Amino acid sequence: DQQVKQNSPSLSVQEGRISILNCDYTNSMFDYFLWYKKYPAEGPTFLISISSIKDKNEDGRFTVFLNKSAKHLSLHIVPSQPGDSAVYFCAASASEGANNLFFGTGTRLTVIP
């Protein structure tokens, strides 16, 4: 049972434009959400997170939006850069510090120069 879903396996965006990666979840107990970035042959690296008490968190070019009623979150990257090309995973947990992170299947972002 996939509790965290990333329905778009891939996304291509022109350099300088906005990249929007989407993530949906089914478990209403999730209250902490994270995005990880993964390059080939490397482990995922933490990118940005958001707690359910917020609907937006911004860090430089990266902004995560959370819509709890829709059980949906999105990652916006603007402006997109070629170095952003990677696989992006969203993850969710029932509480910060809980061991079990539930991951989505990932979205491969390609930023075209």
Added chain:
Amino acid sequence: GAVVSQHPSRVICKSGTSVKIECRSLDFQATTMFWYRQFPKQSLMLMATSNEGSKATYEQGVEKDKFLINHASLTLSTLTVTSAHPEDSSFYICSASTGRGYYGYTFGSGTRLTVV
């Protein structure tokens, strides 16, 4: 920053043999390490949580006798796949916690296991 080294990156073994995967925290002490498994086009699934000096906690459906986890020191955890079968072929990845919440979760680069 925190670095986790995972070795080997790729391994091919014959059915029935055992394979050991190492996960080392290079510049920090990891009291907790996590082992994940990823099938093609699927998400990372937590297999087990290992704490230094104690038995690992396995997630439901993960055979503890097949996937042996040892966390003998604060910098090393190992996953041994015993009596490997072709269905064990997968991508295994470890993560170590620096104890600073999710910001402190550092992942290894993963191990691609192929059982023939």
